[in-house]
Amino acid sequence: MKIWYKGWRPALVLILLFIIWEVSCRLFEIPKWLLPSPTQILLEGAAGWPNYYRHLTSTIGLAIIGFLIGSSVGIAVAIGLHLIPKLREALYPIIILSQNIPIIVLAPLLVIWFGFGILPKLIVITLVCFFPITVAALDGFRQTSSELMHYMKMAGALKKQIFWKLEWPYALPSIFSGLKISATYSVMGAVISEWLGAKEGIGVYMTLASSSFRTDRVFVAIFLIMVLSLVFFALIVSLERMIVKWKPKGDGKGRD
Amino acid sequence: MTKLLIENLSKSFGESQVLNQLSLHVKEAEFVSILGPSGSGKSTLFQLIGGLYSPDSGEIRLDGKRINGKTGSISYTPQSPSLLPWRTVLGNILLGGELVGETDEAAALDMINKAGLKGYENAYPYELSGGMKQRVAFIRSLLSPQSLICLDEPFSALDEFTRLEMQNWLLSVWEEDKRAILLVTHNIEEALYLSDRIIVLSEKPTQVKKEFIVPFPRPRQAALLLSEEFLHWKKKIYNELRVIM
Ligand SMILES: Nc1ncnc2c1ncn2[C@@H]1O[C@H](COP(=O)(O)OP(=O)(O)O)[C@@H](O)[C@H]1O
Numbered sequence: 077m078k079i080w081y082k083g084w085r086p087a088l089v090l091i092l093l094f095i096i097w098e099v100s101c102r103l104f105e106i107p108k109w110l111l112p113s114p115t116q117i118l119l120e121g122a123a124g125w126p127n128y129y130r131h132l133t134s135t136i137g138l139a140i141i142g143f144l145i146g147s148s149v150g151i152a153v154a155i156g157l158h159l160i161p162k163l164r165e166a167l168y169p170i171i172i173l174s175q176n177i178p179i180i181v182l183a184p185l186l187v188i189w190f191g192f193g194i195l196p197k198l199i200v201i202t203l204v205c206f207f208p209i210t211v212a213a214l215d216g217f218r219q220t221s222s223e224l225m226h227y228m229k230m231a232g233a234l235k236k237q238i239f240w241k242l243e244w245p246y247a248l249p250s251i252f253s254g255l256k257i258s259a260t261y262s263v264m265g266a267v268i269s270e271w272l273g274a275k276e277g278i279g280v281y282m283t284l285a286s287s288s289f290r291t292d293r294v295f296v297a298i299f300l301i302m303v304l305s306l307v308f309f310a311l312i313v314s315l316e317r318m319i320v321k322w323k324p325k326g327d328g329k330g331r332d
Numbered sequence: 333m334t335k336l337l338i339e340n341l342s343k344s345f346g347e348s349q350v351l352n353q354l355s356l357h358v359k360e361a362e363f364v365s366i367l368g369p370s371g372s373g374k375s376t377l378f379q380l381i382g383g384l385y386s387p388d389s390g391e392i393r394l395d396g397k398r399i400n401g402k403t404g405s406i407s408y409t410p411q412s413p414s415l416l417p418w419r420t421v422l423g424n425i426l427l428g429g430e431l432v433g434e435t436d437e438a439a440a441l442d443m444i445n446k447a448g449l450k451g452y453e454n455a456y457p458y459e460l461s462g463g464m465k466q467r468v469a470f471i472r473s474l475l476s477p478q479s480l481i482c483l484d485e486p487f488s489a490l491d492e493f494t495r496l497e498m499q500n501w502l503l504s505v506w507e508e509d510k511r512a513i514l515l516v517t518h519n520i521e522e523a524l525y526l527s528d529r530i531i532v533l534s535e536k537p538t539q540v541k542k543e544f545i546v547p548f549p550r551p552r553q554a555a556l557l558l559s560e561e562f563l564h565w566k567k568k569i570y571n572e573l574r575v576i577m
C-alpha cells in the first residue's frame with residue numbers, strides 16, 4: 077500500500093522517460109537493431125517468453141545457489157574474524173584489497189583453473205556476494221553497545237553466550253543490509269559467470285542476442301536482470317521484516 | 333553475617349588513581365547506599381565487584397570467597413536499563429537466570445504482575461516508557477540467582493513522580509525478600525529514605541569518608557520524607573558532602 081503511495085514520483089519520471097524514448101524512436105525512425113522502442117521491447121518480451129524462460133530459470137537457480145553459498149561464506153568469515161582478533165588484523169586488509177580486482181579479470185583465470193562447469197560460476201558469485209556481508213556483519217559485531225556488553229559480562233555470561241545472546245542479534249540489522257546488497261549482486265554475478273561459457277542463462281541469451289543484432293532481446297535481458305535483482309531485494313526485505321521485529325515501525329519518515 | 337567485604341581496594345586507570353585503599357562491607361539483608369560526588373569512582377567500584385576489571389590491590393570477598401576479577405557473582409543493574417532490544421519484557425527478565433541455566437517463568441510472571449506490568453510480558457523495550465524499562469531492569473536483577481544486588485543510580489533518569497513510586501515499589505519487594513543491596517546514588521533523600529546505612533565517599537582518589545547509620549524504622553512511609561527528623565539528617569549529610577564538593 078505505502079510503497080505505491082510513496083513511489084508515484086519515481087514512477088512518473090520513469091513513465092515520462094519511456095514516452096520520450098518511444099516518441100524519439102518513431103520521430104527519428106531509428107532502426108530497430110540500433111535502438112528498439114519500448115513497445116518493440118515489450119512485444120518481444122511477451123512473444124519471446126518460450127525462448128528465454130529456460131534461460132531465466134537457469135539464471136535464477138544459479139543466482140540462488142551462489143547467493144546461499146556466498147552469504148554463508150560471508151557470515152562464517154565474519155564470525156571467524158570477529159572471534160579471533162589476530163586473524164582479523166591479518167586478513168581484513170587483504171579482504172578489502174581483494175575487492176580491487178575486477179571480477180571480469182578474474183573470471184577467465186577461473187575458467188583456466190576450474191573449466192566450464194558450475195564450479196567457476198559459483199566461485200564468481202560467491203566472490204561478489206561474500207564481501208558486502210562480511211563487512212556489514214563485522215561492523216555490526218563491533219558496534220555492539222558497550223553498555224549491554226558490560227551488563228552481560230558482569231552477569232557472568234560466557235564468551236559463547238555473549239556472542240549468541242548479544243553480538244549476533246545486535247548485528248542482525250547490519251547483516252541484513254549486507255544481504256540486501258549481496259542479493260542484488262548475486263544476479264549480476266550469475267550473468268557475468270554465464271558469459272564465461274554456459275549452455276543456458278540470461279547471460280547466454282544476451283550474448284546470442286547481441287551477436288545476431290537482436291537489440292530488442294538485449295533490452296529484454298537487461299529488464300529481466302533488473303526485475304530479478306528487485307525481486308531478490310524484496311525477498312530479503314520481507315525476510316528482515318519477519319525476523320527483526322524489535323524496531324519501532326514507521327521510523328518517523330514516510331510522510332509523502 | 334557479612335555478605336560483602338571490601339578491603340583496601342585500589343584501582344588506577346593509567347595515570348589517574350580512582351580508588352585508594354577503599355574498605356567497606358555489607359551485611360546479610362542490609363540495604364547500604366553509597367553517596368559520592370560524580371566521577372569519584374562509584375561505577376568503577378561496581379565494575380570491580382562485578383569482575384569486569386581486576387583491582388590493582390586489595391580484596392573483594394563475597395560470603396568469604398575471594399571474587400577479584402570473577403564475573404557473575406553479583407546481580408547488577410547498570411545506570412541505564414540496558415535491556416536487550418530484541419527480547420520481550422519476559423525474555424529480558426529471564427536473562428539473568430538463563431545465563432547460569434536456571435529460569436523460573438512462573439516467578440517472572442508473578443513479579444511482572446506485582447510491578448504493574450501485566451499485559452506487557454510480550455512487549456519489546458521500545459514500546460515501554462522510561463519508568464517501565466527501569467522496572468523491568470529491577471525485576472531482572474531481583475530474579476537473578478546471585479545473592480547481592482548492586483544498583484548503580486537506578487532512579488536518576490526518572491522524573492520526580494515516577495521516582496518516588498519506584499522507590500516505594502522497590503522497598504515493598506525488598507521487605508518481602510530481604511537480600512543484601514548496595515545502591516549508588518547522588519541523591520541524599522533517596523539514600524536516607526531507602527537504606528539502613530549510608531557510606532559517603534571522598535573525591536578522587538576515593539576513600540570512605542564517613543558512615544551514617546539511618547535510624548528510621550521499617551517499613552518506611554512516604555510521610556517520613558516530610559518529618560522534622562528526616563530534614564535534620566538531610567542537613568547533617570549535606571554538610572558532610574559540602575566539605576567534599
Ligand atoms: N575504563 C576506564 N578507563 C579510563 N578511565 C576510566 C574508566 N572508567 C572510569 N574511568 C575514570 O574513573 C573515574 C571514575 O569514574 P566512574 O566510576 O564512572 O565515576 P562515578 O560513577 O562515581 O561518577 C572518572 O574520572 C573516569 O574518567
Ligand SMILES: [Mg+2]
Nearest residue numbers: 374375376411
Ligand atoms: Mg557512575
